[in-house]
Amino acid sequence: MALDKDTLNQFVDSVRRYVRERLVPLEMQVAEEDRIPEEVIDEMKDMGLFGLSIPEEFGGLGLTMSEEVAVVQEMGYTSPVFRSMFGTNVGIGSQGIIIDGTPEQKAHYLPKMARGELIGSFALTEPDAGSDAGSVSTMARRDGDEYVINGTKRYITNAPRAGVFTVMARTGTKEEGGRGVSAFLVDADLPGITLGKPDKKMGQKGSHTCDVIFDNVRVPATALIGGKEGQGFKTAMKVLDRGRLHISALSVGTAKRLIEESVNYSSQRKQFGTEIANFQLVQAMLADSQMEYYAGKCMVEEAARSYDAGEPVSMNASCCKLFCTEMVGRVADRAVQVHGGAGYIGEYCVERFYRDVRLFRLYEGTSQIQQLVIARHLIRNAQNA
Numbered sequence: 001m002a003l004d005k006d007t008l009n010q011f012v013d014s015v016r017r018y019v020r021e022r023l024v025p026l027e028m029q030v031a032e033e034d035r036i037p038e039e040v041i042d043e044m045k046d047m048g049l050f051g052l053s054i055p056e057e058f059g060g061l062g063l064t065m066s067e068e069v070a071v072v073q074e075m076g077y078t079s080p081v082f083r084s085m086f087g088t089n090v091g092i093g094s095q096g097i098i099i100d101g102t103p104e105q106k107a108h109y110l111p112k113m114a115r116g117e118l119i120g121s122f123a124l125t126e127p128d129a130g131s132d133a134g135s136v137s138t139m140a141r142r143d144g145d146e147y148v149i150n151g152t153k154r155y156i157t158n159a160p161r162a163g164v165f166t167v168m169a170r171t172g173t174k175e176e177g178g179r180g181v182s183a184f185l186v187d188a189d190l191p192g193i194t195l196g197k198p199d200k201k202m203g204q205k206g207s208h209t210c211d212v213i214f215d216n217v218r219v220p221a222t223a224l225i226g227g228k229e230g231q232g233f234k235t236a237m238k239v240l241d242r243g244r245l246h247i248s249a250l251s252v253g254t255a256k257r258l259i260e261e262s263v264n265y266s267s268q269r270k271q272f273g274t275e276i277a278n279f280q281l282v283q284a285m286l287a288d289s290q291m292e293y294y295a296g297k298c299m300v301e302e303a304a305r306s307y308d309a310g311e312p313v314s315m316n317a318s319c320c321k322l323f324c325t326e327m328v329g330r331v332a333d334r335a336v337q338v339h340g341g342a343g344y345i346g347e348y349c350v351e352r353f354y355r356d357v358r359l360f361r362l363y364e365g366t367s368q369i370q371q372l373v374i375a376r377h378l379i380r381n382a383q384n385a
């Protein structure tokens with residue numbers, strides 16, 4: 001449901017103020033301690049951030065895609081780990097239930113997820129199944145009124161805090177590929193679930209991923225999302241459309257921050273007797289970053305409008321994900337360059353952002369996978385014309 005313009009503007013303003021006054025000053029501490037203070041997580045719950053995209057009838061804010069994009073751009077202005085804490089509840093952890101869940105599944109999980117009481121994680125990737133998501137080998141074998149799940153999932157965001165996993169597991173044969181995959185809602189406290197050690201990541205310190213191992217985990221048949229086998233891959237792809245726009249908006253927000261940091265630094269730092277911002281070669285870096293930021297912002301806002309209008313959006317969501325995540329990589333690289341040696345030193349936030357944004361090109365489909373999705377749509381559309 002779309003908020004009226006004033007309410008949306010007020011909400012976006014309050015997120016902007018919270019990000020700048022509360023979260024930005026905490027960035028360094030969170031990176032050093034590799035944890036977000038619990039009181040900050042509680043504040044984000046109180047603001048409704050865990051339920052941004054969850055329908056109002058289940059206690060969320062029910063934002064449209066355009067509204068979500070506006071809020072997430074504001075969140076992108078600070079360290080992405082804050083967004084990551086509620087990101088799985090807003091995106092991949094809850095959307096499968098919202099899009100394809102049964103009424104009982106929605107009523108059971110969504111209100112707790114919207115309040116942030118329950119963290120939902122999305123468990124698709126495996127040691128031998130990453131980009132080729134349809135090849136997952138985690139098995140869910142039907143046994144009477146239950147399924148028995150066996151397999152290992154890898155790099156699962158928020159797994160150490162998760163209360164429920166959306167697990168993509170094979171109910172059909174290997175030969176069926178994605179058509180043989182189903183999505184299950186698996187409560188994290190069930191016997192047979194163990195977590196691996198937290199992964200040592202390049203960046204995004206304060207956000208945690210690890211392996212999740214399922215050893216003869218029994219779930220009731222009602223845990224199958226939508227109650228129908230073989231739909232899991234389709235559900236995952238629908239979830240990813242929205243997730244890709246979300247990551248695009250996040251990239252745009254981070255690009256804005258990096259440009260502001262670069263403008264501020266270059267306006268103060270002096271070499272050859274003048275501020276480096278006066279050098280046209282430095283100006284070129286600033287201008288290129290601003291141009292690319294603006295292009296990304298326009299793209300994701302237009303794609304979000306199209307999503308809300310119910311238009312087919314998969315190709316454009318991939319265009320946005322590919323452009324915006326690569327764009328913020330280039331912007332971060334220029335930000336380091338504008339800062340010179342200081343850009344390589346941990347005291348300046350651009351060094352941290354440079355590492356943090358590297359992830360955006362990898363998860364929710366690598367850049368190469370986005371290229372494949374875009375090209376496949378073009379070719380299919382041409383063949384059907």
Ligand SMILES: Cc1cc2nc3c(=O)[nH]c(=O)nc-3n(C[C@H](O)[C@H](O)[C@H](O)COP(=O)(O)OP(=O)(O)OC[C@H]3O[C@@H](n4cnc5c(N)ncnc54)[C@H](O)[C@@H]3O)c2cc1C
Pocket residue numbers: 121122123124125129130131132154155156157158201209359362363364365366367368369372
């Ligand atoms: C910090 C972090 C958090 C994550 N969170 C989650 C999560 O919450 N849930 C989850 O399920 N997963 C998660 N992932 C996993 C992530 O989605 C995968 O890592 C990603 O999809 C890539 O898969 P892979 O690592 O197996 O790489 P691979 O698929 O092995 O790819 C390696 C390289 O080969 C390229 N490649 C692969 N296939 C092709 C092809 N057909 N054509 C051209 N190039 C190709 C890729 O683009 C890449 O460059 C996370 C990963 C990280 C690092």
